[in-house]
Amino acid sequence: MIKKGLAFILTSIWFSSFGQDIPEEFLVHQTQMDSLSKLSKYDDALQLAFQNLEIAKREGSHLLLGKAKSKISHLYFRKGDYDSTTYYAKQAMNLASANRLPEVMTSALLSLGNVHYSKFEDIDAIDHYQKIDSISERYDEKNSHVVNALFNLGKVLLRTYSVQDTSYIGKAERYFRSAQKIASEIGNPEEEHFGYIMLGNIYGQRREYEKAIPYFKKSLAYFERMDSNKRVADIYWSLGIIETDLNNYEQAEFYYKKRLDLLTQAENPEEIANANRVHAGFLQRINRQQEAIPYLEKAYDYFQVSDAGHSGILLGITSSLAEAYRKTGDFEKATEFYSQTLVHQDSLDTRKQKSLALDLEAKYQTQKKEQEIALLKSQSELAEERKKNQQHIFLGGIVLISLVTLSLFLLYRNRQKTNKRLMELDTAKSNFFANISHELRTPLSLIQGPVEQQLENTLLSKEEKQNLTIAKNSAERLTTLVDQLLDLSKLESNFYKLRVGQGLLTPFLKSLVESFSFKANKKSQLLNSDISIDKNNYWYDSDVLQKIIVNLLGNALKYSPENAEIHLSANIKNGNLLLSIKNTGKSIPQEKLKKIFDRFHRSHEDEPGTGIGLALTKELVELHKGKIDVKSDLDSVTFYIKVPVHEKAFSANEKDMHSKPTTQKPPHQKNEVIPIMDSKASISKSDENMDIVLIVDDNEDIRTYVSSLLQENYHILSAENGEIGFQKALKQVPDLIITDLMMPKEDGLKLTKNCKTNDTTSHIPIIMLTAKTGDENQLEGLEIGADAYLTKPFNNKVLKQTIKNLLESRKKLQKRFSQEVILTPKDISIDSYDQRFLESLQNILDQQLVSSNFNAEAFAIAIGMSRMQLHRKLKALTGQTTSEFIRGQRLKLAAKLLQESNVNISEIGYQVGFNDHSYFTKCFRETYGLSPSEFSKNKTF
Template sequence: MKFASFPFLFLVCFCSWGQKDKKIDSAVIAKYKTKVIQYINPKPDSALYYIKKSFKVAQKSSYQKGIADTEYLYAQYFRRTQQTDSALYYFQSSARRSENEKYNIGAAIAYNGLCRNLYLLSKFKDAEFACDKALLNINNEDELSYMTKADTYTALGTIYKQQDFIKKAQMYFLKVDSMHIKKSLRPDVIAAAYQNLGNIYLGFDDFNLAESYYVKANNQFEKLPAAAAEYYMSTNNVELGKLYFKQQKLNLADSILTQSQKFFFKIKDLSNAAEIGTTLGLIKLKKNKIEEAETHFTESFEFYKEFKFNLQAATNALELAKLSLLKNSLQKALSWSQVGIQLNKSINNSIIKKDLAFVLADIYIQLGEHEKANNFNEIGYKIKDSLSQIQIAETIKEIEGKYQTEQRDEEIKSLKAENELAQQQKKNQRNLLVAGLGFTTLAGIFLFLLFRNRQKTNKKLKELDTAKSNFFANISHEFRTPLTLILNPIDAAIADPSLSDNKREQFIVAKRNSDRLLSLVNQLLDLSKIDAGQLKLHIQKGNIQNIISGLAESFKYSAEQHNISYKLNIEKRKEESWFDKDALEKIVVNLLSNAMKYTPKDGDITFNSVIENNTLLLRVKNTGVGFTKSELENIFMRFYQTDAQNEGTGIGLALVKELVELHKGTINVDSESKEWVCFSVSLPIDENSFKDEEFINATANITSSYKVPLMEESEVIDDEFEASHKPILLIVEDNNDVRSLLKQNFESDYNILTASNGQIGIDLAIERVPDIIISDIMMPVKDGVFLTKTLKNNELTSHIPIILLTAKAGDKNELEGIEIGADDYLTKPFSSKILKAKVSNLIAIRHKLQSRYSQEIVLTPKDIAVTNLEEQFLNKVQQVLETKLIESSFNVENFSKAVGMSRMQLHRKIKALTGLSASEFVRSQRLKLAAQLLKTSDINISQVGYSVGFNDHSYFAKCFKDTYKCTPTEYAKKHESS
């Protein structure tokens, strides 16, 4: 087990944030670090949020020790998320900064982290050197220094164990155990040593001793906070699974490892998941499930190979070679063996070398090449003899026995000393009793104050946690909302037939640039594809120089604004080339943006683009402050910035380099005179440079950017709505400009109500009962989700169709919107035409339902209700009508009181369901009842009107004729025969 969880992380509370240190709010930073500890293993992205907060506090006060500590936390985050290069950079930066500040314990901790990161990459010499540096910086005997020393011994033991120096590894792990006996170590530190000792004894098939150490490790892990305990005990379960496998308890091993792997996949700890995959492969092989075994080995190999964990990758290559040999796939077995040999060159692991030699011997025997088989057999046995495993195992036992004896001797001495002290302690106890009572009183007061303060702190931390969640959700929202405001007015302007050709051309350019901006936003949100290895080339044919020219021209205005001399030398070509348009755009735009950012006023930028021998050569040169040799070496490193005060994220040039290499090209930077910087890019653009699967059928075009002015806020509630026959549309949107845009799009066909947040929207919907609602999801006070749930669960408003607008793209978010009761869902930036069509369709569906309801002879709620709440409302109406309809005094006022609504609310609800006003609905129901009586009863026709609630026969006859196109008498005669 690599112990990838990094037990040392619990040392992040190490910082000596003293009271004299530049008035830094140490309590806030300590709380941030507590959150980092809580989240780093189960939720690393949450930990990153608090790391950034901590860094801002330290940087604001220019407190170098605090910055060094936070760089260490950044390194931990990148290590946890398998971004090893970034982790190395931050460990090194933290160590250097700490040494410059003579902050010895900070340097020791950073070097410890660097050591662990390096041995995962199988860079054992460098890792050993880093651990030695950590120990050199420990020059105190305080608790933190003691813990750091113990944890560094564990790291050194792991280094030697991975190189098969078992005796030396065991010595360091037992040193940690001795330190624990002398002075208790923190649970995660001593547990790491126990776990590694268990691994050593498992390697020599001493199952009882191995299990005893694993149990010891779990006993320590149980003392940690719940989330951390679950994580670390899961790492220990991996070792127990290996133990059960070796004991041939295959089902038990399979069960515990499968469960642990699910846990690690859930928290995206792919390193531990891959390690489990290797053991599961061995288990499946034992169960003769060959295909499942091959899948596990292959998945683990691919992970380890990608992240350069050569030892583990070589181990899986070895297992795949054995498996291929078992399947009689000799060439495949030979190929996997060669892969294993290449990977093992950098680590020179004797056991892997020995096993590969024996596998190759078996392969060549089956291929009939006996001379080669004999050679590899000879190599294998030589390595096996040199290892002297039996002798090593006996030595290990001897060390363990000696250690146990020394431990017992120490315990005897300790007991004697304790006995001598016992008598003296009795005398002291009397004196301490009085002092203890006073101290207890003071401690009680102190604990009460501490408890109250902790409650306040916990409340603040919950608020910070909520703020963090909102922050990540708002990123997408804040990108897409402005794009909506850009695209809609442009579309409207282009569609205007009165627009001049010159103006239309300008808007087409703006449209093209806006589309490109949207494309860049989407690419920004998908940057993780690079790390996941999911970013693929999309090669297409086009005039590459025309596209480059268009991109370069878009920077002219910026150059003029900053008084920069901007020279373009772009070779004109008619021939088309093969390239990835998106990759090319990002390369050119990032390089030119970088040049614009760092070129001073009155400076110079030169951009050259030529094609030679089917290769595109780009050159961006700008004046300004050049780079040092050290800066040039790190300039393409992700998150690297030459000056911490510079704007940006430090990923632009790193992204350029990755895209250039993805495009089979190269990039170089030169800055000899320290007065200028020059980036040179070489990209192949011929068809033969790319694989078949990298081509797409498309022609490349050009895009750019544009910004529109903001509109004034508009809030409209029309009191004359009832006089209009237009449907009422309620728009709920917190952004003034989007709200105004929506109002302008719909006001010609709808009466508009607007609300600036979800709560106002709910209040307006209940008061005015609109025909349809368009609502944003992310809003202050109450959001669109709350609005939808509230209105869909309110009898008065449950029938109202709701369309949700959101900046969060993806099927999952759309499904969430539909599941909470929304009738439709649209992602920003949206098309006005599509939104209008959706609104119109939902209104049309409502009209069809109204038509059906209005034709019902009597209300039958279960047949006509769309939702349970509508059925509930119609049942209530039915009950009222059954008891009150025939009363001549029954009117709309009585009706509204009977169903618990205002007159207007009842009117809007009935209108929405049937298309009739409340009074028309009552009259309609009375006429339907009269028609029923005329068909089925012998009652006198003159009495029918009075029987159903009309108090004027003439008025009844008129209404009946208007509805049924005949008098009551004629209607009765028509239905006599039936």
């Protein structure tokens, strides 16, 4: 009763701060709803929430309406009804935006963000939570919704990356501490102590258990006093994981059992089933399979009845049961659960296929109806037009035919002369632009080179360095202008041809937005996107579309002040891509909007610019058969673009017939996330003849997009950061690595250094692909050992050709090494680490090659690598497998002995490690085309 009374008083105080007289019934319902929610009685709470909605309508209060609708959205979220959650949250958001109600804004955005969080749509979830953080700072709004948003931001980071990463954990920690600080300021001890749990998880992720345990125990004491069994159970779970990792299995089991006992008392069947599943996982980890089975069976009984197979949990349980029964010798039961595992896997695949089929059918029917309506309309208009034309022709045709013929003849002759003159003028103008642009490139190069050389001089004064930097930046701006002039000249002379191909739009667009994040951060600007496009392939010219978006986003960042917000949204409607790019902080007068796309017109007189960029953008949009428009409000400018992306919009000669549609692999099945967990994944190579490319980037959309460009010709691996990337490079030994420069945990520079200084990976070419521009950054990447450095947004063709050139360069080294009798790399262009490796290789060959027991396994042990690592390393350097390499070296040594000595041929075979003379002869003939005796007779061979 004391708690309920206190809650009622706090609610009354909060409402009174808005200067509104709130009906007591509304406040009572609010307090009762909070109590019912804690008891998971969401249906009862919803009844009260809808009663409050009626009270709000009766009172005509925007604040009460917003509060009621946002509360309804939160309750629907608790019930798992995400559609209703979104519906009421958006209504509340519209009310809050129109009437500037920051507390309602944060509440509604929290509901929307939680829906995305629950669906593992991490980018959209982060976007909504960060908006809450921005509203909190802008309006100095501090409430429980802001606290929850900050906690969820940290939790998204903790689950988005692998637990092997550590640098990203610092970001999560900052969010947790901010949330805890606000919770303390608004007097919310429950959320404040929840912050201790999150900080415990942070130190647990870092394996700093001596720091993690005090945080967990501090929060444990509080939640035990408050009889909050769910929170206490979660803390026991985290402590159990820590003790397991410390090999304190007895203490760990104590915590797991305590958690299970608490949840059993709460009588929540799903949480009990999950606790049984987790306890079983612990027992299986310490190889107590027989004891794990009863817990697994209890979890299985619940999830089987609740039809939880769609979440993948039931699949995991049947797989664990099958493994447990197999290890305990009950093969009949093991077979039974293995069969069920296959059934559940098939069920998951079938549901995905059925959902895809229904979606395609709906789209097909909609498109079909639209086409039928358009056809009927055009037929009707055509018939009416024919009727009118026939009447006009009948009445006036005979009288005017002679005059029309004469007029047409004169008009045609004059038009021919005019067109010829205009074409000559256009050609002269285009040639002028093309020639002057090319001529400018030579002096630009001669300016930039000496300026950059002078900037490297450490003896320069501050003023001299500042002046040279201005000259360098001006030269770079002039280079951009030259490129724009060249593009304009190509468009005018019809040399710029449209080349559309099929591809996924979402990763392409998100990668372009992400490439501007570095520039936005430098100006403290908020850059976000809302891309709602399905995973179908669409037809578009990636080069043209990239230049359009880069020009508009570049302008938005350039002309917006610090702390401004830039927003890109994209969706598909009726086969058209609809894009809008909005930037806040500046506006354009209406009289200037009419001329904004004119060449050399500058919309911002107080800002530097040439007036070419937007003119070029308009012509590129029209080249892609689209339209562009612009609108300006009091403090914002928005560009709207509409371009067709369906196949019928383009002619055959505009299509790139060599392009193939990109595909996106289905998302990883994600199970329940626990506070601290080890995650290990292995990826096997599917085709021995395909080169392996490892893509390392902390942005999932960039990884997806680059993968879609390369997966046709290469086997693709991916990693979220430098540390995981290096571990995968050691394990898989890829043929090439593409890495971002700025990443959490370990960045691209650290990854490059690790790879280039390790014998297993030193030979791997590395491409840095990053949004961090500037010669100093490029130089740093190349100095550390990167083989190429490309800036985002990147040209697809340049990336593909760079990869091809680096791999072909490696193949030339393979050919050279494979021809060496003795490995002598000193006269070949390779780095010192590869040279050191080859020298180690030669030492081992000198000592062990002639031994008949020297095989691939012995070779791997001697060099200190796994068999697969040695196989991939030798394959990269020589083009041969380990066995082929050993056999080849033996045959080369045999050939050398046959040329330089008169030893018996069979003895030479034994000397170089062959036990079987006939096998030695067979291998020698396959390699040199002659038998050993024939080869020996021909000493000049």
